[in-house]
Amino acid sequence: MEKPDNLLTIAVTGLNAIDSPGPGIAVIRGLREGLHRPVRIIGLSYETLEPGIYMHDVVDKTYQIPYPAAGSEALLRRLQYIHEKEQLQLIIPNFDAELYNFIRLGPALKNMGIATFLPSQEQFDARDKINLYRFGKKHNLLVPKDKIINSPAELNACEEAMGFPLVVKGKFYDAVVAYTLEQAQKAFYKLTAKWGFPVIVQEYINGTEINIAVLGDGKGNAVSIIPMRKLYITDKGKAWAGITLEDDALIKIAGDFVKATQWKGGCELEIMRTKKNELYIMEINPRFPAWIYLTAAAGQNQPAALAKMALGEEQPFYTAYEVGKIFIRYSWDHITDIKEFHQISGMGEL
Amino acid sequence: MYLKKNIATSESGFIFNPSTGDSYSANPVAAEIVQLLKQGTASSSVKEQILQKYEVDPFRLEQDWDDFMNQLKEANLLGD
Structure with missing residues (x-):
């Protein structure tokens, strides 16, 4: 055929x-x-x-x-x-x-x-967990304090600097909230066994987690920004249901990120909103999130927009999207x- | 204090805060109050309407009103 x-x-x-x-x-x-x-x-x-x-x-x-x-x-x-x-x-x-x-x-x-x-190697490295705090400082974005460690003995210094609870994070994936030194040590061994060295120990920020799917054109413009709050979270911390949000502050922080980095491609910002309404960038994932279809459902089809830009076709910047659009994942x-x-x-x- | 402009409400008492993704269910009287606030009706006028429509002691209404406003504030639904 x-x-x-x-x-x-x-x-x-x-x-x-x-x-x-x-x-x-x-x-x-x-x-x-x-x-x-x-x-x-x-x-x-x-x-x-x-x-x-x-x-x-x-x-x-x-x-x-x-x-x-x-x-x-x-x-x-x-x-x-x-x-x-x-x-x-x-x-x-x-x-x-x-x-x-x-x-x-x-x-x-x-x-x-x-x-x-795709982002350049420099863009990719700059937002790496290991460099995130420096990245935030450089671009005036609020990021939790952290310490990169290679030995459990360094956890004592982390406790002195940041106090408990602490978030102990693997090099690529996984994070454990530790409330005691013993818990932090256990997390250190578990994470290094799975993901290798180093381990990132991050200040614990209490608040509401929000995720933002972002598509940057590589010239400092955000083609699409869709904020989402998880409504149901699995034991692995993954969203099983989520809802699109309307909040200018979230759109702004994503726009600022794209402008500062000239980000090219899709990415996901993990944000924590504190009770004082501060927006901390907790992590930047350098690719589309698994819930990316919600962007299409809400009126901004980020995968299709990325494909068009990659193929050199015109892709206007999205502005409007449907707020209150919900995804519910299911197994089959x-x-x-x-x-x-x-x-x-x-x-x-x- | 006023109900934030972007708060979505329905006659059945469903309240949705699009900034946080939180949703709430209000009982019929609360839903009526929220609808009136959403339309921009002044608090004093809403209270007057409630007093006229329902058999309620003004003192009791004031108490319940403060309580309800605190709940709305706690839920981040009110603006200054």
């Missing part, structure tokens, strides 16, 4: 629509609804049981790709193979840990005719066959 002339072939990672979900499926949903032309979605997976691999209405074809630790050369070789078969036009990576390689490969991908729309037992599992685990593609 011939391909339609206006077919867009877009590769997306983060197909792990599990209890702590990657954003891939939500991104694809946004792309399919918002681009108003035929879209072929190529899934890029790491694990054989990422549900998106088997969701053929959502993902047209999936290829396994090497883990980030294999390095950018191995990833490039695999992408060259996939590109030969699929003629990719755009790749949207959705995991923090893989972004380093994709950013590094940006120029090579461009030479192959594959677009990306998708049924597949052993043949499919064999295909992806044995052949690396499905």
